Amino acid sequence: MSATQAKAKPERRRSREIFEKAEKVLVGGVNSPVRAFRSVGGEPLIIEKGSGQYLYDADGNELLDYVCSWGAMLLGHAHPAVSAAIAEQARRGTSFGVTTELELQLATLITKAIPFIEKVRFVSSGTEATMSAVRLARGITKRDFIIKFEGCYHGHADSFLSQAGSGLLTLGIAECPGVPQALAALTLNVPYNDLPGVEKLFSEYKGRIAAVIVEPVAANMGVVLPKEGFLQGLRDLTRKNGALLIIDEVITGFRLHNGAVQTLLGVQGDLTTMGKIIGGGVPVAAYGGSAELMNNVAPLGPVYQAGTLAGNPLAMSAGIATMGELAKPGLYDGVNALAKKLVHGLGNALAGAGIPAQVNSMGSLSTIFFTPEPVTDHNGARNSDTKRYARYFREMLNRGIFLAPSQFEAAFVSAAHTPADIDRTISSAQEVLKFIAAQPRE
Numbered sequence: 001m002s003a004t005q006a007k008a009k010p011e012r013r014r015s016r017e018i019f020e021k022a023e024k025v026l027v028g029g030v031n032s033p034v035r036a037f038r039s040v041g042g043e044p045l046i047i048e049k050g051s052g053q054y055l056y057d058a059d060g061n062e063l064l065d066y067v068c069s070w071g072a073m074l075l076g077h078a079h080p081a082v083s084a085a086i087a088e089q090a091r092r093g094t095s096f097g098v099t100t101e102l103e104l105q106l107a108t109l110i111t112k113a114i115p116f117i118e119k120v121r122f123v124s125s126g127t128e129a130t131m132s133a134v135r136l137a138r139g140i141t142k143r144d145f146i147i148k149f150e151g152c153y154h155g156h157a158d159s160f161l162s163q164a165g166s167g168l169l170t171l172g173i174a175e176c177p178g179v180p181q182a183l184a185a186l187t188l189n190v191p192y193n194d195l196p197g198v199e200k201l202f203s204e205y206k207g208r209i210a211a212v213i214v215e216p217v218a219a220n221m222g223v224v225l226p227k228e229g230f231l232q233g234l235r236d237l238t239r240k241n242g243a244l245l246i247i248d249e250v251i252t253g254f255r256l257h258n259g260a261v262q263t264l265l266g267v268q269g270d271l272t273t274m275g276k277i278i279g280g281g282v283p284v285a286a287y288g289g290s291a292e293l294m295n296n297v298a299p300l301g302p303v304y305q306a307g308t309l310a311g312n313p314l315a316m317s318a319g320i321a322t323m324g325e326l327a328k329p330g331l332y333d334g335v336n337a338l339a340k341k342l343v344h345g346l347g348n349a350l351a352g353a354g355i356p357a358q359v360n361s362m363g364s365l366s367t368i369f370f371t372p373e374p375v376t377d378h379n380g381a382r383n384s385d386t387k388r389y390a391r392y393f394r395e396m397l398n399r400g401i402f403l404a405p406s407q408f409e410a411a412f413v414s415a416a417h418t419p420a421d422i423d424r425t426i427s428s429a430q431e432v433l434k435f436i437a438a439q440p441r442e
């Protein structure tokens, strides 16, 4: 194949049929917008099964997966220990609506791995975790305003849907209709990494800000790293102003090492939100912090939050089995070494093709931005040539490599990926990037 030819698409007749039928009964054919591939074009995937680092679509095509259920599948798909734990629990019952010892076990594993979290409350999605953490911060401080950062994404609760990342950035929704204006006005947005901007808001809204919520490594506008001193600055400003710091580790928790990324970055939030990996691919999320703060949640305190499926035994079993694997020596060293090799190889492939770009990364999280300028915030991320990203995505998919179907998400390496997978990805990227460089800009 010459550098000027696109690779033919694999046949996906059955997937297309399923998607066309799904469009009639599911909104956009999907249950989460970015899965519709609207910003990258091409046909949305219909997946039949996953195994290790691979997904298999409804037509039997194999895909090397770097989406990993948006980061949840750090161990890869259908990991034997996790699948066995789920199957075993399914035989014992899937939901009781009262406490099981499994909840104690998973909470203990989390609090041991993140010692500054003394108590957790399990919920079923990252959205619930962040929404509840903000409610708790408001309840404790008796203040209404929150500060969040443009391009960060904290799920889809009403307070988080302005200037948000992930699907909103992908679809160009800056403000979400349906969020009451009175509530939206309580969310103050600042560019990521803009500490003076935060300081200014604290002086403008003196005594009125309940919390600052932040992704410690932003991964929902693509990967954007915190600048030196940014997180510590937030820590200092929140303390000085009597506000709480909520660190959203739904993506970063247990991804970069066996615990919170806060530990690696030398900062501690008052409240931490988690999700994805702690459930091993079954819906689990949590928020936690010191006993003193968490004791304000009902039934010990008046801040109400509840859920029929919270602490669900199937999900707890998957989480416990996952945490058991994460504690095995060498697991993170292996994943991070593979990811480093990938990032290095992609950087070389971009340079070799003469394409100006940034590869932002930390551990097993990375994003290519097709822009010559460093990407340190939402505006920088939006400067990326998203048409180039879309073409890169489609050509990689045609070679059996599944990347995030949006510029504004991360690529995730799992423990199931192998050095050979990384070599194959880099050589495919070399071919694709040369092809892209030879095309007229769209």
Ligand code: HOZ
Binding pocket: 032, 033, 034, 035, 070, 153, 166, 167, 220, 409
């Ligand atoms: N908002 C998720 C990624 N950051 C996407 C969830 C999904 O589509 O499954």
